[in-house]
Amino acid sequence: MPVALALSRSYWGLSAGPWWGLSHIQSVCTPGSRAQGMSPPGPLTLCVFDCPPVSPEPSAVFAKEQPARSEVQAKAGGSATLSCEVAQAGTEVTWYKDGKKLSASSRVHVEAQGCSRRLVVQQAGRADAGEYSCEAGGQKVSFRLDVTGKCLEVFLLLRVVIREWGICR
Secondary structure (H helix, E strand, O other), X not given: OOEEEEEOHHHOOOXXXXXXXXXXXXXXXXXXXXXXXXXXXXOEEEXXXXXXXXXXXXXXXXXXXXXXXXXXEEEOOOOEEEEEEEOOOOOOOEEEEOOEEOOOOOOEXXXXXXXXXXXXXXXXOHHHOEXXXXXXXXXXXXXXXXXXXXXXXXXXXXXXXXXHHOOOO
C-alpha cells in the first residue's frame, strides 16, 4: 500500500525512483508515476511503494586482504604456524582440523595479539597434516598444512630396503 506525503514546492527537484514516485496531489499514485515538469503547481505527493526486504550484509569478521584459503608447508619435527587476521581485536576464533574442533595441548597452542590469530603446531608430524580452519561469526579462513621431511624420507627409505630384501612384495 502506498504512503502519501505532501511536500512543499521547494522540493521540486525530487525525481522518482524504482520504489517510489512523484505525482500531482490530485493524481492517483501508482508505481513508477512521475512528476510532470520541473515545477508543478501546488504541493506534491510522494508515493512510497512496498519494497523488497533488504538483507543486511554480514559484517566482515576477517580482514579482507587475506586469502580465503592458504597452503602451508612445514618440515617434520619443526613448527607450523597458521595465521588469520580478524577485523576487530576483540573477535574470538575457533580452530578446526579436518572439521573437528581443536583444543590446546603441549604441542598445539593458540596465540592472539591485536587482530592477529595464530595456531602454532610444534614438533609437526605426518598426523598434523590436513585441512585447518579459523572460524568466527559463521565465516572462516581455510588452510592446507603439508608436513614433509625426515619422517617421510625415513619411511620411504625403509620401504625401498624392505622391497630389495624381498620381505614384502
